[in-house]
């Protein structure tokens with residue numbers, strides 16, 4: 001008799017469990033209500049900064065920037081008519097603020113009367129994280145490749161010397177062009193070893209050129225990239241004053257959204 005009494009609840013539990021398992025799901029079972037995504041007002045065009053963006057350059061001044069090789073000094077590239085033109089003698093400039101993961105918009109223009117060939121034709125660069133003086137960091141190449149041949153993993157839209165762009169959407173010199181970038185910073189363990197590699201998605205004039213590409217390390221001009229010895233945290237965003245002899249390029253409308 002005692003044995004039977006123990007069995008009854010066990011059987012009941014089994015029946016209820018089977019019945020529940022067979023019940024079809026309802027629509028509300030997969031509808032989540034929290035957390036609520038914050039409301040953001042979009043800009044008038046896709047290049048306009050949305051309401052939650054940090055404006056890095058809006059045409060007035062370079063107050064948010066410093067010289068890369070001496071970060072105590074203000075960036076002194078030439079601001080004029082709402083744009084900023086590279087001053088090659090000053091070297092690279094970078095943001096005062098450091099960032100981890102972000103979405104960034106930037107517009108750039110190669111001079112209409114640009115001269116030179118290969119890498120010496122409107123060369124600049126967007127360093128997605130500046131990790132030291134000079135060109136230390138991760139470069140998304142800027143170059144005139146409207147009608148200018150160079151190595152594919154060194155042309156505009158490439159992750160320099162790591163990955164060629166998916167397509168070549170260059171506009172002719174004299175036209176404004178844009179990059180929209182989603183950057184995921186690399187993570188490092190306490191001992192300096194790599195925890196997770198950097199990743200980048202980039203749109204060049206609105207067209208996908210880097211699709212969640214996983215970087216092999218910071219950019220290297222000579223040799224293979226590696227994260228060895230490169231451990232870093234949040235880092236500034238940097239623009240390149242390239243040493244080639246061609247006329248300097250210009251930038252405008254730079255903004256970033258932290259993710």
Ligand code: MG
Nearest residue numbers: 123124125142
């Ligand atoms: Mg460059």
